[in-house]
Amino acid sequence: MHVAHLSLTDFRSYAEVELPLEPGVTALVGPNGHGKTNLIEAIGYVATHGSHRVASDAPLVRHGAARAIVRAAIVHEDRRALVELEINPGRANRARLNRSPVPRPRDVLGMLRTVLFAPEDLAMVKGDPAERRRFLDDLLVARAPRFAGVRADYERVLKQRNALLRSAAKSGRTRAGALPTLDVWDSHLSRAGAELLGARLELVAALRPLVATAYSALAPSSGAAEFDYKCSTELPDTTDREVLAAALQAGLAAVRSNELERGITLVGPHRDELALRLGPLPARGYASHGESWSYALALRLAAYELLRADAGDPVLILDDVFAELDTQRRARLADFVAPAEQVLITAAVPEDVPPRLAGARYDITEATATRTP
Numbered sequence: 001m002h003v004a005h006l007s008l009t010d011f012r013s014y015a016e017v018e019l020p021l022e023p024g025v026t027a028l029v030g031p032n033g034h035g036k037t038n039l040i041e042a043i044g045y046v047a048t049h050g051s052h053r054v055a056s057d058a059p060l061v062r063h064g065a066a067r068a069i070v071r072a073a074i075v076h077e078d079r080r081a082l083v084e085l086e087i088n089p090g091r092a093n094r095a096r097l098n099r100s101p102v103p104r105p106r107d108v109l110g111m112l113r114t115v116l117f118a119p120e121d122l123a124m125v126k127g128d129p130a131e132r133r134r135f136l137d138d139l140l141v142a143r144a145p146r147f148a149g150v151r152a153d154y155e156r157v158l159k160q161r162n163a164l165l166r167s168a169a170k171s172g173r174t175r176a177g178a179l180p181t182l183d184v185w186d187s188h189l190s191r192a193g194a195e196l197l198g199a200r201l202e203l204v205a206a207l208r209p210l211v212a213t214a215y216s217a218l219a220p221s222s223g224a225a226e227f228d229y230k231c232s233t234e235l236p237d238t239t240d241r242e243v244l245a246a247a248l249q250a251g252l253a254a255v256r257s258n259e260l261e262r263g264i265t266l267v268g269p270h271r272d273e274l275a276l277r278l279g280p281l282p283a284r285g286y287a288s289h290g291e292s293w294s295y296a297l298a299l300r301l302a303a304y305e306l307l308r309a310d311a312g313d314p315v316l317i318l319d320d321v322f323a324e325l326d327t328q329r330r331a332r333l334a335d336f337v338a339p340a341e342q343v344l345i346t347a348a349v350p351e352d353v354p355p356r357l358a359g360a361r362y363d364i365t366e367a368t369a370t371r372t373p
């Protein structure tokens, strides 16, 4: 799969830009703050309907404009599709496929699949459990877009259950009134949670050998990269959704009085952790900066392998990563990504792009893109 054309209107620093692209490697090169990352962020947005840098859409719209438009022509196995997303902060976003509106933007998820490597990835290793949960859930959605619905259902149920717990905690009605309604929400949360949890457990099992292999290739002299999925309640060793739902429900029952006191849901996939280890030690708090980078790269490379096995090459995007790596890791990462159908790289100076990845180049200055022959 590759992006053949990107066109932006009022996205970040770009009033208008047209960017024809080809398969193979394309480097976007230019000084800091001139708009390189904005371009690849737009491509990432087409794939995920989110940004790797910000949690809300508002910063994506050019200052002073009311909405942004991102259009991408995507070629997959000789078929070309035009995906258009209109970003309307504070209102519903809209999407068009081949110029026809679709009922919900979610309907065009999956048209473009990307794997994006960025300096922010270090947070997957060094940051809060939420960063690792997001890695898993984003990958689930990238592999099967229907998971966007599963995730949204779980978040909606969780929000409603938390609101009920908060109001019960506030009013002191922790025994009689709140309880029958809470039983209903326990059951909703357990069912929605089991869908998400089961899928995460299957994903973790699929990632395990891929991450280990990628890590040992990137950092051969360091310990083995391993991880465990730590659930917020005791689980039987299964991914059967019915059994998981029953386990979650039992877990909720066990912490109910604590939940009623604190006014929050204490059991469920939103409290789980993907505990990363390097050899016998936890990666978080123990791994060196270089080891953390290798771990983050290994997670992304494993995601790339899985997506590629599902439905062919996703587009690889490397935002400013080579400047962060030592010579050895640069060369190893370049070897991994070079065979991909399309690789997009941002770099402040051409020397930051490894020679193995020589290809097309755009110079980016003051939010204009000029093709360099």
Ligand SMILES: Nc1ncnc2c1ncn2[C@@H]1O[C@H](COP(=O)(O)OP(=O)(O)OP(=O)(O)O)[C@@H](O)[C@H]1O
Residues within 6 Å of the ligand: 011, 012, 013, 014, 030, 031, 032, 033, 034, 035, 036, 037, 038, 039, 058, 059, 060, 061, 062, 063, 320, 346, 348
């Ligand atoms: N919503 C917006 N409206 C207008 N300008 C914006 C908006 N969001 C970001 N910018 C501008 O875009 C520029 C940053 O662009 P970008 O992050 O693409 O830089 P970059 O070329 O990747 O830089 P670096 O090499 O430092 O990572 C900044 O000057 C910022 O002020």
